[in-house]
Amino acid sequence: AQTVTQSQPEMSVQEAETVTLSCTYDTSESDYYLFWYKQPPSRQMILVIRQEAYKQQNATENRFSVNFQKAAKSFSLKISDSQLGDAAMYFCAYGGAQKLVFGQGTRLTINP
Amino acid sequence: DGGITQSPKYLFRKEGQNVTLSCEQNLNHDAMYWYRQDPGQGLRLIYYSQIVNDFQKGDIAEGYSVSREKKESFPLTVTSAQKNPTAFYLCASSMGALNQETQYFGPGTRLLVL
Numbered sequence: 502a503q504t505v506t507q508s509q510p511e512m513s514v515q516e517a518e519t520v521t522l523s524c525t526y527d528t529s530e531s532d533y534y535l536f537w538y539k540q541p542p543s544r545q546m547i548l549v550i551r552q553e554a555y556k557q558q559n560a561t562e563n564r565f566s567v568n569f570q571k572a573a574k575s576f577s578l579k580i581s582d583s584q585l586g587d588a589a590m591y592f593c594a595y596g597g598a599q600k601l602v603f604g605q606g607t608r609l610t611i612n613p
Numbered sequence: 614d615g616g617i618t619q620s621p622k623y624l625f626r627k628e629g630q631n632v633t634l635s636c637e638q639n640l641n642h643d644a645m646y647w648y649r650q651d652p653g654q655g656l657r658l659i660y661y662s663q664i665v666n667d668f669q670k671g672d673i674a675e676g677y678s679v680s681r682e683k684k685e686s687f688p689l690t691v692t693s694a695q696k697n698p699t700a701f702y703l704c705a706s707s708m709g710a711l712n713q714e715t716q717y718f719g720p721g722t723r724l725l726v727l
Binding site for chain 2: 536603
């Protein structure tokens with residue numbers, strides 16, 4: 502079974518600085534997708550970014566980018582120019598042949 | 614506006630009572646999902662449906678039931694058999710049934726036991 506591990510339960514960053522959240526996964530599949538979701542205090546899950554495993558190019562969405570290392574099964578999220586509104590729980594998720602598998606989450610705090 | 618709605622926002626259950634959580638989507642998505650989130654944990658799949666009148670158990674289906682009579686609606690019933698129902702419940706939908714499709718989430722329902 503696939504597993505997703507987020508080794509950082511909590512992270513903090515100064516406003517306007519850059520932070521990287523880690524995610525590793527375990528799978529024997531070759532075709533899959535990876536996701537980062539944000540859960541702000543409202544608790545609604547919001548898609549931040551998505552990566553197709555067959556694409557070598559790292560996905561980017563404005564201030565959010567990923568470092569996808571397929572061989573290492575690593576999928577980290579980089580947030581540039583951190584803003585107060587980025588404070589949230591961030592979940593990494595793996596989507597393969599079966600169900601979507603979520604990590605335990607990383608709580609990100611932004612210090613003004 | 615297209616999206617997913619869940620109601621109620623808060624729900625209180627008495628001992629031995631069945632309660633139903635509503636989930637509606639107007640995104641014309643085929644697949645719908647129910648997840649449970651406990652404090653400090655990720656999401657766990659309860660049930661999912663890939664098409665109308667069909668649904669499958671997820672990882673923690675015991676004590677829950679669902680129906681999918683309409684494409685837009687996927688209600689979840691928390692039965693009295695679920696001994697620890699206090700949690701945050703999230704409904705999601707996706708265009709297709711493949712787990713490579715992006716899932717979009719509703720605002721959630723918090724269930725508390727009196």
